[in-house]
Amino acid sequence: MSYFDVNNITVAFGGVKALNDVSFSVDQNEIFTIIGPNGAGKSTLFNVISRIYQPNNGNVVFDGKDVLNLKAHQISQIGIARTFQNLELFENATVLQNLLLGRHIYKKSNFLSDMFFLNHVKKSEREQRLKVEEIIDFLDLQHYRDTPIHGLPYGVRKNVELARALSTDPKLLLLDEPSSGLTNEETIDLGFWIKDIKNLLNITVVMIEHDMSFVNKVSDRILALNYGQVLAEGLPEEIQSNSEVKKAYMGE
Amino acid sequence: MRFIFKTNYDQDINIVRHNGDRISYGLLVAAMIIMPFFIDDFYLGELSYVFILAIAGIGLMILSGYTGLASLGHAAFLGVGAYTHAFLLTNGIPFYYSIIIAVAVSFFVGAAIGFPILRLTGMYLAIATLAFGFIAEHVFIRWEHFTGGNRGMVVPTPEFAGISFYDSATFYYVCLIALILSMFAAINILRSPTGRAFVAIRDSEIAAQSLGVNIGRYKALSFAISAGFTGLAGALLAHYIGYLAPDIFNIFLSLTLLLLIVVGGMGSLHGTIYGAIFVGSLPQMIAIGRDYLPSSIASQPGLEPLLFGLILVLFILYEPLGIYGRWLKIKLFFEMFPTYKKQTFKKQKTFTKSDRV
Numbered sequence: 001m002s003y004f005d006v007n008n009i010t011v012a013f014g015g016v017k018a019l020n021d022v023s024f025s026v027d028q029n030e031i032f033t034i035i036g037p038n039g040a041g042k043s044t045l046f047n048v049i050s051r052i053y054q055p056n057n058g059n060v061v062f063d064g065k066d067v068l069n070l071k072a073h074q075i076s077q078i079g080i081a082r083t084f085q086n087l088e089l090f091e092n093a094t095v096l097q098n099l100l101l102g103r104h105i106y107k108k109s110n111f112l113s114d115m116f117f118l119n120h121v122k123k124s125e126r127e128q129r130l131k132v133e134e135i136i137d138f139l140d141l142q143h144y145r146d147t148p149i150h151g152l153p154y155g156v157r158k159n160v161e162l163a164r165a166l167s168t169d170p171k172l173l174l175l176d177e178p179s180s181g182l183t184n185e186e187t188i189d190l191g192f193w194i195k196d197i198k199n200l201l202n203i204t205v206v207m208i209e210h211d212m213s214f215v216n217k218v219s220d221r222i223l224a225l226n227y228g229q230v231l232a233e234g235l236p237e238e239i240q241s242n243s244e245v246k247k248a249y250m251g252e
Numbered sequence: 253m254r255f256i257f258k259t260n261y262d263q264d265i266n267i268v269r270h271n272g273d274r275i276s277y278g279l280l281v282a283a284m285i286i287m288p289f290f291i292d293d294f295y296l297g298e299l300s301y302v303f304i305l306a307i308a309g310i311g312l313m314i315l316s317g318y319t320g321l322a323s324l325g326h327a328a329f330l331g332v333g334a335y336t337h338a339f340l341l342t343n344g345i346p347f348y349y350s351i352i353i354a355v356a357v358s359f360f361v362g363a364a365i366g367f368p369i370l371r372l373t374g375m376y377l378a379i380a381t382l383a384f385g386f387i388a389e390h391v392f393i394r395w396e397h398f399t400g401g402n403r404g405m406v407v408p409t410p411e412f413a414g415i416s417f418y419d420s421a422t423f424y425y426v427c428l429i430a431l432i433l434s435m436f437a438a439i440n441i442l443r444s445p446t447g448r449a450f451v452a453i454r455d456s457e458i459a460a461q462s463l464g465v466n467i468g469r470y471k472a473l474s475f476a477i478s479a480g481f482t483g484l485a486g487a488l489l490a491h492y493i494g495y496l497a498p499d500i501f502n503i504f505l506s507l508t509l510l511l512l513i514v515v516g517g518m519g520s521l522h523g524t525i526y527g528a529i530f531v532g533s534l535p536q537m538i539a540i541g542r543d544y545l546p547s548s549i550a551s552q553p554g555l556e557p558l559l560f561g562l563i564l565v566l567f568i569l570y571e572p573l574g575i576y577g578r579w580l581k582i583k584l585f586f587e588m589f590p591t592y593k594k595q596t597f598k599k600q601k602t603f604t605k606s607d608r609v
Contacts, residue, residue: 097451
């Protein structure tokens with residue numbers, strides 16, 4: 001058994017099988033990329049892992065814990081954080097508030113101590129802020145701390161979402177199309193950051209991605225999906241030369 | 253324009269951001285404290301009513317403005333607070349305990365209602381809370397032992413330190429203190445993890461969930477806290493009215509509260525004060541306005557609800573951020589003069605949101 005195991009996951013929406021018997025495993029401290037044409041079931045897979053969809057069959061084990069036994073809000077507590085394909089930021093809150101929400105699972109107060117803002121609440125707020133500042137420094141967000149999300153350009157928003165996921169202090173990071181909509185330069189920066197996340201923060205990364213040159217540069221291993229089924233799994237060079245994958249992307 | 257040089261995390265945590273705030277809010281509180289020496293009993297009563305409305309507004313603002321859940325039945329919680337308080341006072345419980353118990357009862361009623369009802373969203377939630385409002389009104393009518401039914405119920409006038417509540421200055425100070433304490437409680441909740449979780453639920457439930465916010469629990473908590481504040485307002489309202497009858501806590505009062513937070517400015521605590529002043533003075537303005545209208549219009553019975561509805565619609569269309577939002581724009585205009593840009597407050601939509609996650 002490896003660090004993160006997905007075994008025989010099947011998800012059916014009525015008669016459509018979005019995922020059919022998908023299995024793979026990810027080692028600790030690895031960048032694992034899932035590719036596949038539109039509708040291949042990549043995002044569905046992420047939604048299964050983060051407990052938004054209930055699979056018909058199969059199981060997911062992370063670090064020895066059965067993920068499917070947990071509720072959606074308990075996922076972050078075992079160290080899984082994710083970003084979303086179409087940005088799910090808290091639009092009317094500032095960047096700082098968004099990131100502090102990433103620290104929600106570490107709060108030590110209930111609403112009564114919050115209401116009186118007791119000393120330990122204040123102390124914990126300072127601690128969380130310190131942690132958030134580390135992430136802000138890591139992803140160069142200093143300039144935007146007090147800006148509400150709706151006033152930010154798209155690239156920065158993407159970055160804030162990554163930062164928010166990182167501020168939960170995860171062990172496994174799920175990135176849903178992190179480079180979509182970014183400029184070339186931003187994509188290059190992102191590549192460095194993802195490598196840093198793995199090497200400096202020791203976080204295992206599973207990402208969905210379409211930009212193949214970016215995928216090949218960053219990933220350790222790649223899984224190719226099509227129509228809810230695993231086409232191939234292997235090192236970037238293997239996937240590039242795999243005939244099944246070529247067929248799925250370019251036709252016969 | 254004021255630039256704050258931040259050297260300490262506490263500067264983002266503290267309630268008072270800079271000395272300018274300290275002076276202006278201090279002056280405001282001082283003015284409110286000396287008010288009874290300058291204005292007569294009628295206006296003091298009106299001001300107390302505005303404070304009560306503001307407390308109820310804080311309650312609804314936390315629920316609708318910050319957690320993004322609609323409620324068309326909040327008058328029910330005013331009723332729960334008012335009846336509990338009046339009932340306890342009648343049975344000889346001292347004022348302080350009675351008001352705390354009234355808040356607690358409203359809180360738990362809110363939690364009990366919140367858990368099942370908050371599985372619904374949007375329009376369905378509005379309908380369910382509307383239904384709750386009607387049901388509560390009927391409970392107030394039928395539960396005669398507790399509420400006196402349609403006959404109504406006299407609210408006893410408590411005394412403390414030898415001063416009766418009949419003295420409007422005393423009542424004014426009680427309301428003022430209640431408002432200030434409520435304001436601090438609300439600010440504290442909103443600047444702490446609990447309040448951030450509320451905002452998270454409002455802006456994106458799915459992201460809130462993935463960050464570990466227990467949606468069901470926090471929605472119910474928001475409903476309960478909101479009910480607690482509204483219950484406090486209800487308890488004070490009982491003294492203001494003096495005689496409770498079930499039809500006071502009707503749908504129209506719920507809509508008035510909704511008007512209050514929309515006109516004041518959704519998602520801001522300042523808005524509750526502006527909204528309360530507006531809503532509190534509106535009946536007077538309508539009464540004055542009637543004198544200048546042709547009698548065929550002025551004598552129409554439905555004039556007030558019509559105007560309330562009209563104002564609500566106009567605000568939603570032309571100033572969704574309410575009076576507070578307008579104030580922010582005016583303030584910025586003078587700070588930036590002459591370089592103010594209208595676009596500053598325009599939300600840019602960078603791409604369309606889809607249902608896919």
